[in-house]
Amino acid sequence: xxxxxxxxxxxxxxxxxxxxxxxxxxxxxxxxxxxxxxxxxxxxxxxxxxxxxxxxxxxxxxxxxxxxxxxxxxxxxxxxxxxxxxxxxxxxxxxxxxxxxxxxxxxxxx
Numbered sequence: 001x002x003x004x005x006x007x008x009x010x011x012x013x014x015x016x017x018x019x020x021x022x023x024x025x026x027x028x029x030x031x032x033x034x035x036x037x038x039x040x041x042x043x044x045x046x047x048x049x050x051x052x053x054x055x056x057x058x059x060x061x062x063x064x065x066x067x068x069x070x071x072x073x074x075x076x077x078x079x080x081x082x083x084x085x086x087x088x089x090x091x092x093x094x095x096x097x098x099x100x101x102x103x104x105x106x107x108x109x110x
Contacts (some may be wrong), residue, residue: 005077007033012048015080017058017090019097020069026090027098029058031080043068045082049102064088 012030019026029047031039035055038046043086045058045066059065070083091098102108 001020003033003036006036006073006080009078012101013078013080015045015047015082017066017082017084018046019086019090020083021085025099026066026084026086026096036080038083039071045084058090059061062088064090066090074095 003020012032013036015029015031017026017029018024030050031046032048032055035046035048038055038057042057045068047056047058049056065087066082066084067087068082068084070081072081072083073079074081086096088097091100093100106110
């Protein structure tokens with residue numbers, strides 16, 4: 001598959017990570033072309049760190065790996081959705097998901 005189409009607007013695209021078993025959104029990170037290529041090749045998530053300006057393999061140091069079981073892109077071809085089997089916590093704080101804090105008054109709203 002040709003990957004140029006995903007990077008027409010920017011060198012970085014958002015990547016939403018969702019847990020397969022629960023459907024919970026675990027995190028949002030960014031991918032460049034190389035990290036998307038590595039994700040497709042290895043079957044594990046790779047991202048580009050905007051703060052460190054380098055590639056990183058989720059869980060490489062913590063052991064909290066994300067095995068990609070489904071990989072989608074949106075209708076504008078500028079966002080990726082990785083459905084994963086998460087080992088351990090997804091968040092660097094130790095929380096299972098990076099989205100563990102609610103705005104006041106919006107906790108558990110349906």
